[in-house]
Amino acid sequence: MQLKKSITDMENHNNFKVSRRNFLQKSGQLIVGFNLLNFLKLDNIKKNSSVKPDKKNIIDSWIMLDSEGLLTVLTGKMELGQGIKTALMQIAAEELDMGMDKVKIVIADTSRTQDERYTAGSASIEGSGKAIRNAAAEARKYLLTLAEKKFETTAENLFVENGKVISKINQQTVSYQELIHGKRFEIEVTGKAPVKSPKDYRLIGKPVPRKDLAFMAAAQSYYVQDLRFPDMVHARVLRPPTYSAKLLSFPKSEVLALPGVLKVVVNGSFVAAITTEEYQSIKALNRMKQLAKWESPLISPLQRDLYQDILSNTSSSETVEETGNVEQGVAADSKIHEAVYKRPYQIHGSIGPSCAIGLWEKNQLIVWSHSQGVYPLRKTLSDLLKIPEENIRTIGVPGAGCYGHNGADDVAADAALLAMQMEGKHVRVQWMREDEHTWEPFGSAMVFKLKGSLDGTGRINSWYTELWSDTHSSRPGGKAGHFIAARDLEKPFDFQTGGFSGGSHRNSVPLYNVKNRKVVLHNFKGPLRTSALRSLGAYANIFALESFVDELAEKAGKDPVQFRLEHLTDERAKEVITTLVNKAGWRKNKKKNFGEGMAFAQYKNAASYFAVKAEVIIDPVKKTFKVTKLTGSIDAGQTINSDGIINQTSGGMIQAASWTLLEQVLYNEKGVQSKTWENYPILRFEEVPDTEVILIDRPEKPPLGAGEAAQGPTAAAIANAIFHATGSRIREIPLTPDKINWDKV
Amino acid sequence: MAAKITLKVNGKSYQEDVDPDMPLLYFLRNNLQLNGPKYGCGIERCGSCMVLLNGKANPSCIIPASAAQELEITTLEGLAKGEKLDIVQEAFIEEQAAQCGYCMNGMIISAKALLSENKNPTDLQIRQALQRVLCRCGTHTRIINAVKNAAQKINN
Numbered sequence: 001m002q003l004k005k006s007i008t009d010m011e012n013h014n015n016f017k018v019s020r021r022n023f024l025q026k027s028g029q030l031i032v033g034f035n036l037l038n039f040l041k042l043d044n045i046k047k048n049s050s051v052k053p054d055k056k057n058i059i060d061s062w063i064m065l066d067s068e069g070l071l072t073v074l075t076g077k078m079e080l081g082q083g084i085k086t087a088l089m090q091i092a093a094e095e096l097d098m099g100m101d102k103v104k105i106v107i108a109d110t111s112r113t114q115d116e117r118y119t120a121g122s123a124s125i126e127g128s129g130k131a132i133r134n135a136a137a138e139a140r141k142y143l144l145t146l147a148e149k150k151f152e153t154t155a156e157n158l159f160v161e162n163g164k165v166i167s168k169i170n171q172q173t174v175s176y177q178e179l180i181h182g183k184r185f186e187i188e189v190t191g192k193a194p195v196k197s198p199k200d201y202r203l204i205g206k207p208v209p210r211k212d213l214a215f216m217a218a219a220q221s222y223y224v225q226d227l228r229f230p231d232m233v234h235a236r237v238l239r240p241p242t243y244s245a246k247l248l249s250f251p252k253s254e255v256l257a258l259p260g261v262l263k264v265v266v267n268g269s270f271v272a273a274i275t276t277e278e279y280q281s282i283k284a285l286n287r288m289k290q291l292a293k294w295e296s297p298l299i300s301p302l303q304r305d306l307y308q309d310i311l312s313n314t315s316s317s318e319t320v321e322e323t324g325n326v327e328q329g330v331a332a333d334s335k336i337h338e339a340v341y342k343r344p345y346q347i348h349g350s351i352g353p354s355c356a357i358g359l360w361e362k363n364q365l366i367v368w369s370h371s372q373g374v375y376p377l378r379k380t381l382s383d384l385l386k387i388p389e390e391n392i393r394t395i396g397v398p399g400a401g402c403y404g405h406n407g408a409d410d411v412a413a414d415a416a417l418l419a420m421q422m423e424g425k426h427v428r429v430q431w432m433r434e435d436e437h438t439w440e441p442f443g444s445a446m447v448f449k450l451k452g453s454l455d456g457t458g459r460i461n462s463w464y465t466e467l468w469s470d471t472h473s474s475r476p477g478g479k480a481g482h483f484i485a486a487r488d489l490e491k492p493f494d495f496q497t498g499g500f501s502g503g504s505h506r507n508s509v510p511l512y513n514v515k516n517r518k519v520v521l522h523n524f525k526g527p528l529r530t531s532a533l534r535s536l537g538a539y540a541n542i543f544a545l546e547s548f549v550d551e552l553a554e555k556a557g558k559d560p561v562q563f564r565l566e567h568l569t570d571e572r573a574k575e576v577i578t579t580l581v582n583k584a585g586w587r588k589n590k591k592k593n594f595g596e597g598m599a600f601a602q603y604k605n606a607a608s609y610f611a612v613k614a615e616v617i618i619d620p621v622k623k624t625f626k627v628t629k630l631t632g633s634i635d636a637g638q639t640i641n642s643d644g645i646i647n648q649t650s651g652g653m654i655q656a657a658s659w660t661l662l663e664q665v666l667y668n669e670k671g672v673q674s675k676t677w678e679n680y681p682i683l684r685f686e687e688v689p690d691t692e693v694i695l696i697d698r699p700e701k702p703p704l705g706a707g708e709a710a711q712g713p714t715a716a717a718i719a720n721a722i723f724h725a726t727g728s729r730i731r732e733i734p735l736t737p738d739k740i741n742w743d744k745v
Numbered sequence: 746m747a748a749k750i751t752l753k754v755n756g757k758s759y760q761e762d763v764d765p766d767m768p769l770l771y772f773l774r775n776n777l778q779l780n781g782p783k784y785g786c787g788i789e790r791c792g793s794c795m796v797l798l799n800g801k802a803n804p805s806c807i808i809p810a811s812a813a814q815e816l817e818i819t820t821l822e823g824l825a826k827g828e829k830l831d832i833v834q835e836a837f838i839e840e841q842a843a844q845c846g847y848c849m850n851g852m853i854i855s856a857k858a859l860l861s862e863n864k865n866p867t868d869l870q871i872r873q874a875l876q877r878v879l880c881r882c883g884t885h886t887r888i889i890n891a892v893k894n895a896a897q898k899i900n901n
Contacts, residue, residue, distance in 0.1 A: 401881055643841055
């Protein structure tokens with residue numbers, strides 16, 4: 001495989017010239033081509049933060065055709081490793097009948113792309129994808145009218161192939177660039193331009209490979225961590241020992257005297273060292289840890305009391321759903337079942353700790369960040385620094401996978417605060433592993449009490465869920481108190497949570513047809529910092545719900561697959577389950593020391609349908625078990641990139657297996673104790689199950705978000721498989737072997 | 746404090762004045778501006794910073810640069826021959842064996858070390874060889890396939 005240089009991109013960006021020359025001289029590498037510049041191409045715009053993207057409703061805000069015939073797609077969404085760049089380029093190339101080799105993409109940048117809020121909730125294809133599809137369709141319509149004039153004919157006598165309009169009458173040909181000459185469209189996207197019919201698709205639904213993987217494999221500059229500027233300095237922040245700790249004393253001069261230290265910033269309890277070289281900042285950090293004296297409030301409740309405390313310290317409650325009369329339903333039935341499920345705090349666990357670069361120059365702030373929302377980040381930085389938003393530019397550059405709200409925004413705030421102290425210098429802040437593990441906002445601990453009853457025929461007649469959760473969204477959306485650094489400043493910003501409970505009860509309402517049902521959410525404020533972790537509350541809600549359905553099936557004496565099918569009316573829901581069991585098989589022969597479990601959900605009860613089968617083998621002598629295989633079937637509506645959906649789904653199953661089997665944040669009165677991969681282990685290769693994904697494509701249906709569909713069902717399928725193999729029902733995550741009653745086996 | 750350190754990286758010799766305690770990782774990333782080895786945990790528990798030391802896969806986040814002076818150091822950048830990527834790199838691209846890709850360095854370096862010793866690894870041997878490297882996206886299935894794909898190519 002040959003990788004061509006992209007020197008032109010390179011040379012248009014002064015800031016990278018030196019780096020690249022250095023790079024060539026020092027490493028002697030011939031493979032160059034800074035992929036980053038695909039995202040950071042600043043050639044035709046000023047670095048100025050006051051440059052604004054066009055209005056949302058014109059073609060040029062989403063796609064641009066240059067004089068060479070290259071198409072640039074603009075999206076406000078962020079590449080998180082989910083492959084969104086490729087999928088969005090496919091959509092544009094499809095509508096315009098162009099080859100993928102002629103398409104580029106610019107992602108999240110407040111000076112170039114639209115405000116599309118956060119890249120979250122598996123909503124990028126449904127949102128940005130739709131906008132790009134409509135813009136491309138509008139552009140195609142316009143280009144065809146230009147060709148009509150040129151050829152003095154009408155549209156039905158024209159067709160498009162590979163970026164060229166061809167006359168059916170005389171085979172005359174004109175390329176897009178000859179029609180528009182690199183000029184702007186300046187045309188409104190009406191949403192009424194005809195979009196391509198699925199039967200004519202060449203690219204949509206196909207496993208178009210991601211080009212960025214070649215850059216990763218060839219070790220090219222790709223991540224925010226790889227950005228290097230000639231004058232760049234390095235910083236580390238000394239985080240307090242725990243939440244709300246206050247700095248009592250700190251001998252600043254001693255740190256200033258360390259090699260390479262340019263500045264020591266102490267603002268209230270926010271402490272950082274800025275140095276010439278990166279390793280100097282790490283050494284300074286280690287010394288600062290020894291020198292700083294803190295007053296640390298003790299954390300409570302302690303871990304052993306957490307679930308009990310959650311139940312007794314509800315701050316508010318809301319009814320999520322009420323249909324029929326649950327109490328009457330339960331009273332009428334003979335078979336009643338109740339169960340309590342628990343989920344601990346869990347981390348995002350990005351493999352690359354968060355990183356950002358800030359530059360404060362001429363009254364302008366630029367921040368390079370792997371945040372999921374460059375616009376909300378900018379707004380929040382504006383609040384933090386009291387600088388108008390117009391004077392701030394936030395540029396999205398990929399980091400390691402984040403899986404939700406991790407340290408990305410916080411480190412961006414760190415970089416901005418420190419850049420303000422080092423005018424004219426690029427300040428790079430890299431969080432240490434411990435920072436990411438202990439300071440990122442976790443997925444909330446949750447508790448679920450479920451009660452259900454069966455009627456005389458073994459159907460579920462009533463269903464009552466009570467769930468307890470802390471917030472699943474504390475993203476910085478404009479209020480600086482959402483940055484941890486902001487709470488430590490001499491003039492601290494308050495953190496106000498609340499107002500958003502949708503994430504907590506996501507997927508709490510069963511899709512099953514049950515006459516009487518009620519779901520109540522109780523909000524609590526727990527001891528640890530929480531926010532959005534992939535699928536939010538859906539993971540644990542589905543774990544509880546789909547475990548409980550399995551228990552009810554057992555109670556009804558029915559096969560769990562059949563039982564689910566009998567309670568579903570949505571044909572697509574049924575089909576995703578039947579496809580799974582038809583292809584992967586279902587409990588055909590009872591094997592010794594082996595179990596199969598399944599689970600199903602439609603993400604948010606509105607997005608992708610997903611069913612999964614887990615296989616476990618147990619070792620009754622060693623009292624251990626292993627998940628050997630996960631097979632998932634997914635219906636995400638119209639498939640944009642089949643390989644992308646399979647990759648996301650397979651990855652979702654493995655990640656969820658890791659959460660479910662191993663993971664919980666450990667903490668004590670002094671703070672979070674899960675500081676490394678040693679005391680917060682995640683699945684490694686020898687324990688990772690094999691995976692298989694069955695994709696149901698529905699080209700005629702709208703595309704649905706697919707990235708979070710697998711999380712919840714996978715957890716329940718594993719619990720259900722353990723029950724099948726051992727007769728033990730584990731209702732508390734992580735599902736560890738010590739929770740199995742091995743005497744029953 | 747600083748000392749002259751000479752390292753042989755990807756077949757070339759480099760001399761830099763650096764803190765002798767400085768882990769090799771920072772020498773590679775900052776002094777040589779290489780992107781392959783990445784910071785992940787700093788205590789050899791995640792494999793993001795893997796390099797080949799005399800052909801064996803090793804983390805570079807603890808070993809001081811000064812202690813690596815006698816070793817042949819190969820980074821991900823050093824696997825390609827000119828513009829031609831190594832078979833293992835090609836296999837990872839072919840199998841699309843990444844999501845965020847941050848772990849890919851550790852995966853390819855570990856696979857390269859494995860395949861140089863064992864051209865026909867079993868599934869279990871592949872898993873064991875990659876055990877040190879963490880992937881959070883859950884791309885393991887494809888990564889295993891990529892190593893198998895590379896083994897097949899090496900044998901043909």
